[in-house]
Every structure is written in structure tokens, then in C-alpha cells.
Amino acid sequence: MANGRDVIVSEVGPRDGLQSVARVMNYDARLDWIAALAEAGLAEIEIGSFVSPTHLPQMADTDRLLEDWRTSVALNTAIPEIIGLVANLRGAERAIAAGVDKITIPVSISETHSRTNLGKSTDEMIAETKRIVQLVRDRTPAIGVEAGLSTAFGCVVEGAMDPGRVVDIAERVIRAGVTSVGLSDTAGSGTPTQVRKLFRQMYNSLGSNVGAAHFHNTRGQGLANVLAALDAGVRTFDSSLAGLGGCPYAPGATGNIVTEDLVFLLEAEGLATGIDLDRLVAARSQLLRGLPGEPLYGYIADAGLPTGFSRSLRSASA
Amino acid sequence: MANGRDVIVSEVGPRDGLQSVARVMNYDARLDWIAALAEAGLAEIEIGSFVSPTHLPQMADTDRLLEDWRTSVALNTAIPEIIGLVANLRGAERAIAAGVDKITIPVSISETHSRTNLGKSTDEMIAETKRIVQLVRDRTPAIGVEAGLSTAFGCVVEGAMDPGRVVDIAERVIRAGVTSVGLSDTAGSGTPTQVRKLFRQMYNSLGSNVGAAHFHNTRGQGLANVLAALDAGVRTFDSSLAGLGGCPYAPGATGNIVTEDLVFLLEAEGLATGIDLDRLVAARSQLLRGLPGEPLYGYIADAGLPTGFSRSLRSASA
Numbered sequence: 001m002a003n004g005r006d007v008i009v010s011e012v013g014p015r016d017g018l019q020s021v022a023r024v025m026n027y028d029a030r031l032d033w034i035a036a037l038a039e040a041g042l043a044e045i046e047i048g049s050f051v052s053p054t055h056l057p058q059m060a061d062t063d064r065l066l067e068d069w070r071t072s073v074a075l076n077t078a079i080p081e082i083i084g085l086v087a088n089l090r091g092a093e094r095a096i097a098a099g100v101d102k103i104t105i106p107v108s109i110s111e112t113h114s115r116t117n118l119g120k121s122t123d124e125m126i127a128e129t130k131r132i133v134q135l136v137r138d139r140t141p142a143i144g145v146e147a148g149l150s151t152a153f154g155c156v157v158e159g160a161m162d163p164g165r166v167v168d169i170a171e172r173v174i175r176a177g178v179t180s181v182g183l184s185d186t187a188g189s190g191t192p193t194q195v196r197k198l199f200r201q202m203y204n205s206l207g208s209n210v211g212a213a214h215f216h217n218t219r220g221q222g223l224a225n226v227l228a229a230l231d232a233g234v235r236t237f238d239s240s241l242a243g244l245g246g247c248p249y250a251p252g253a254t255g256n257i258v259t260e261d262l263v264f265l266l267e268a269e270g271l272a273t274g275i276d277l278d279r280l281v282a283a284r285s286q287l288l289r290g291l292p293g294e295p296l297y298g299y300i301a302d303a304g305l306p307t308g309f310s311r312s313l314r315s316a317s318a
Numbered sequence: 319m320a321n322g323r324d325v326i327v328s329e330v331g332p333r334d335g336l337q338s339v340a341r342v343m344n345y346d347a348r349l350d351w352i353a354a355l356a357e358a359g360l361a362e363i364e365i366g367s368f369v370s371p372t373h374l375p376q377m378a379d380t381d382r383l384l385e386d387w388r389t390s391v392a393l394n395t396a397i398p399e400i401i402g403l404v405a406n407l408r409g410a411e412r413a414i415a416a417g418v419d420k421i422t423i424p425v426s427i428s429e430t431h432s433r434t435n436l437g438k439s440t441d442e443m444i445a446e447t448k449r450i451v452q453l454v455r456d457r458t459p460a461i462g463v464e465a466g467l468s469t470a471f472g473c474v475v476e477g478a479m480d481p482g483r484v485v486d487i488a489e490r491v492i493r494a495g496v497t498s499v500g501l502s503d504t505a506g507s508g509t510p511t512q513v514r515k516l517f518r519q520m521y522n523s524l525g526s527n528v529g530a531a532h533f534h535n536t537r538g539q540g541l542a543n544v545l546a547a548l549d550a551g552v553r554t555f556d557s558s559l560a561g562l563g564g565c566p567y568a569p570g571a572t573g574n575i576v577t578e579d580l581v582f583l584l585e586a587e588g589l590a591t592g593i594d595l596d597r598l599v600a601a602r603s604q605l606l607r608g609l610p611g612e613p614l615y616g617y618i619a620d621a622g623l624p625t626g627f628s629r630s631l632r633s634a635s636a
Binding site: 154155156157158159160187188189191192193194217218219220221223224226227228258261264265268269270298299300303306307308309 | 472473474475476477478505506507509510511512535536537538539541542544545546576579582583586587588616617618621624625626627
């Protein structure tokens with residue numbers, strides 16, 4: 001894996017985190033925060049969604065953000081892979097024009113969630129995925145395309161999902177041309193044995209095309225689910241700095257797992273992340289500058305590393 | 319295991335939780351809270367410490383609490399095992415007189431922690447343990463005696479502990495006569511592979527004499543550590559309702575893992591706890607009545623069970 005990393009931490013705070021917060025982060029603060037995340041050595045950053053600003057004002061100017069990133073910031077940092085979320089062909093046009101390294105497409109397992117969240121049936125989203133892949137191949141073949149299967153571990157409305165359906169849809173999006181397929185615990189209902197079993201089924205069917213595990217910490221099981229996914233062979237994890245976007249004291253809280261605590265877990269398990277934990281923790285103050293008063297979650301930022309912690313946290317820039 | 323339980327959840331909030339809070343809980347509220355915990359179906363409750371009230375005013379009146387519990391409350395509930403923490407012979411006299419079902423003795427692996435916390439070297443605590451066991455045998459042989467090995471996964475001052483020393487001390491306290499030996503992550507520094515390995519070594523040396531896993535959530539790894547301990551064969555877990563006693567926003571926060579979230583994890587893993595999760599969550603308001611304004615931690619109390627959650631949570635009183 002690149003740069004001596006054993007595992008990829010994919011920061012989704014600038015996308016999943018920000019769009020779960022009602023307030024809109026100031027543009028300059030957003031750019032500074034993303035720069036701070038890059039400087040911490042993150043392997044991937046999901047920089048935003050290419051969706052309508054009317055629908056998600058928090059995600060306005062993602063195109064400009066990427067341009068400013070490329071011209072003013074990126075040259076000074078260890079450059080991470082920049083991912084953009086797109087849900088249709090129009091978003092893909094924008095993402096390609098903006099110059100993302102990778103596109104991620106949400107495909108819902110739950111039909112209810114698919115229609116509510118994307119305005120399309122699951123079949124229609126698979127068809128749209130095929131069109132997006134074709135567009136990428138025609139324009140900029142070097143861009144990777146991943147599908148993230150939302151509600152893979154359950155849906156707030158429909159409840160449990162059939163694992164057979166999850167694997168079947170995964171195979172269909174691979175046939176539609178995506179490079180990899182991840183699983184997202186959109187409802188935060190996943191639990192370890194379920195996670196281990198479903199990822200094992202995915203590896204049995206898809207091999208190296210299995211992508212990221214995307215967990216929320218809605219019921220406090222996020223890092224236990226990471227451990228189970230590691231056991232199944234997963235080596236890419238989505239997470240959000242300070243758990244941005246979730247609030248354990250509000251009903252329906254759906255924060256991503258906390259990047260800082262995830263990095264500590266992975267390094268303690270002997271897996272090099274390439275991340276400088278001190279710099280990562282420092283990026284929390286950049287986040288607060290952009291969203292003053294926003295609650296920050298996670299433990300390692302306050303507790304620090306244990307006395308004599310043996311695995312040296314490597315700096316990507318070192 | 320008793321009452322169809324696959325796993326024992328041992329509630330330590332009334333002991334470890336309360337003694338980590340500076341305020342002293344009102345006596346009647348403390349009794350009502352423990353009654354609410356018992357009604358939720360917990361298998362064990364660590365009701366308090368039998369230590370000097372000068373040293374720990376939060377633990378004053380543990381004797382009277384147990385008497386009032388036995389006479390006024392216990393007859394109306396599914397009775398849990400009542401555990402008392404004792405650190406010396408005098409505490410053991412009190413615990414026996416008060417009528418505990420089980421005594422737990424803290425024995426520190428770290429010499430520094432042993433002297434700071436108990437005023438004795440590790441060897442002196444093992445000798446004291448032998449005297450306590452002898453006293454119990456002479457007076458009330460039915461009382462179980464467990465040793466909990468503090469700082470087994472690391473010490474705030476000394477750092478990492480030698481696993482060989484942990485197992486050696488475990489063997490010595492077994493020879494001193496205790497029934498079982500648990501491992502406590504006092505510093506909250508434990509991580510999954512370390513936990514799995516150390517408990518496996520314990521089982522290899524001590525077999526069925528291995529007792530509870532006692533984790534703190536200091537670095538957010540608590541439930542991941544539970545998963546690793548389950549994998550090693552552990553079937554008794556200490557935890558604290560609402561994570562009482564810890565604060566993730568204060569340096570040195572050392573809250574126990576959250577009972578409610580632990581119960582969700584165990585039940586989701588297919589292990590019957592015998593606990594009624596609704597009643598357990600309801601006991602949080604009893605806790606707040608005794609300690610108004612105290613921060614409550616955990617996720618499942620706010621998020622609720624996932625839609626269509628398949629494992630029916632059993633009530634011990636059903």
C-alpha cells in the first residue's frame with residue numbers, strides 16, 4: 001500500500017460530517033480545515049458532494065474548493081487522494097471538471113432509503129452508476145470510481161437487509177464498471193458479527209474489489225465494528241474528525257466514527273496509518289474555527305496516548 | 319449459567335462510578351438507584367467499597383445500604399449477586415457482617431499504583447488477600463472471593479506491564495485461595511489485540527478461574543476490547559450505567575464502559591444477558607435524581623434499538 005501504509009483512513013468529515021450539520025461552514029475555514037487534514041497525513045479526503053446547492057447548501061462551492069486546493073494549498077502538503085461524492089451524471093461532470101482523484105457513488109440497498117435519499121429506485125441508481133462510469137472512461141479514465149452501498153446493515157424504515165441482496169447489488173455495480181464497492185452502515189445499526197459475516201461474504205464474491213467500511217457510531221459500536229471488519233480483511237475505513245455531524249444527545253444521531261480514535265485503534269493493532277496523530281488532533285481547532293461551538297466527539301484528543309505507548313505513530317511527511 | 323444467561327454483566331457504577339464522582343450521592347437515592355438496577359435484571363451489582371469513609375466519603379454507609387437493601391428492597395426483585403470491594407482485613411470483616419455474596423479484592427500489577435492506591439506493595443496485597451480468604455473460610459465459606467488485577471494492561475506512571483508478571487501474580491492470588499481472578503484496565507490504555515492475548519494467556523494458565531474483564535472507555539476502545547475479550551473466552555464484564563464517573567471532556571477521564579451499550583453489543587452478538595434494556599435505561603433517571611446534573615454517557619439510551627432488531631432482549635423477571 002502507498003507510502004508504507006497498512007491501512008487507509010478516508011476522512012469523510014468535509015462531506016458526510018458537514019452535510020449533517022445545519023450550519024454552513026465559512027468557505028475559507030473549510031479550505032483551511034481540509035489543508036490541516038491533509039497535513040496530518042490522511043490517505044484520502046472526501047472533499048465534498050457535487051450536488052445541488054439548493055438541496056445541500058453546506059456542499060456549495062465544492063468545485064471552487066477543489067480548484068483553490070489544487071492551486072494554493074496542495075503543493076505544500078503530502079497530497080492525499082481527493083474523493084468527491086456524486087449521485088448523478090451532472091454531479092459526475094462537475095467532479096471530473098474539478099479534478100477529483102476518485103468518485104464515490106451512493107447506492108442504497110433499501111428501496112425506501114434510495115427513493116428518499118436519491119429520488120431513484122436501486123435499479124435506477126445502478127443504471128446511473130453505469131452511465132457515470134462510462135462518462136469517466138470517456139473523459140478521464142484515471143479517475144477511480146467506488147460505489148458505497150448505503151443501508152447495507154439495515155434501514156431506519158425497512159429494518160434488516162438481506163445479505164444476499166447486498167452481495168447481489170455489489171456484483172451488479174461491479175458489472176456496471178466501478179472499481180470497488182464499500183459497505184455503509186447508514187442507520188448505525190450494524191453490530192460486529194453481522195459486519196464480519198457480511199464483509200466475508202463480500203470478499204468471497206468480489207475479492208479485491210471490496211472497498212471501504214463506512215460506520216456510524218449511532219449506538220456506540222463503531223470501533224467494535226471496525227475490529228470485526230479488520231478481522232474480515234477490510235483495510236479502508238471512512239471516519240470523521242471529531243465525529244463531526246453526530247450528537248449522542250439528540251435522537252437520530254448519526255455521527256461517523258471518530259478519526260482520531262480510529263487511528264489510535266489501528267496503530268495499536270500494529271497497522272501503520274501514515275497519520276501524525278498530533279497534527280490530526282490539532283485539526284480539531286481548525287474545525288471549530290469554521291463551526292464555532294460545534295460539539296467535538298472522541299476520546300484520544302483529551303486522554304492522549306497511553307504512557308509508554310509502543311507503536312510509534314508515523315508522520316506521512318517525515 | 320444461572321437464569322439462562324450466556325454472559326454476566328456486573329454493574330460497578332455504585333462502586334467504581336460513585337467513587338470517581340466528587341459529590342456524595344444522597345443515601346436514599348443511592349438505595350433507590352441500586353433497586354432500579356436490580357429490577358433491570360443485572361446478574362451482579364458491586365454495591366460499594368468497605369473502606370474508610372474519611373478516605374472515600376462517597377462510599378460511607380455501604381454496610382447500612384446492604385442491610386436496608388436486604389430488608390426493604392431485595393424481596394421485591396430478582397435478586398442479583400451483591401459484591402463488595404475490600405482492600406484489607408478490616409474491610410472484609412465489615413463486608414462479611416453486612417452479608418455480601420461475593421468479595422472482590424484489588425491487587426495492582428504496577429508497584430507504583432499499588433503503593434499509591436492501596437498503601438502496600440503487590441507482595442503485601444497478595445499476603446493480605448491470603449488473610450482475607452482465610453477469614454472468609456472461617457466465617458462464611460459460601461462467600462466467593464475474586465481478585466481484580468488493577469493496571470493489568472498498563473499503568474499511568476509505569477506504562478506497559480509485562481504479561482508474564484500479570485499471569486504470575488494471577489497464579490499467586492489463586493494459590494492464596496481466591497476463586498477467580500479478573501483483569502482491570504485501570505489506566506484505560508488497553509487495546510484489542512493486547513486484551514485478546516493477555517486473556518488467552520490467563521485461560522491457558524488458570525482455566526475456569528479467570529474472572530471478569532473490567533474496561534474503562536478512556537480512549538474510546540472499551541467495546542472493541544469487549545469484543546476481543548469475548549473472542550478469548552471471557553464471559554463476565556464489569557460496566558457502569560451511563561458510564562458514571564468518566565468525562566470525555568476532562569483530562570484523565572476514566573469512566574467505565576457504558577452498561578447499556580455493552581448490553582446491546584452482547585445481545586446483538588447472540589449472548590443472553592438476562593437484562594431488560596428498557597428498565598436499564600430507565601435507571602438512568604434514578605441516577606440523575608441522586609446526582610442532579612451529572613453527565614450521562616452512552617448511545618443506546620438516545621438512539622434506541624435498531625428497527626427490527628432481531629434478538630429479543632429478555633427480562634430476568636419474565
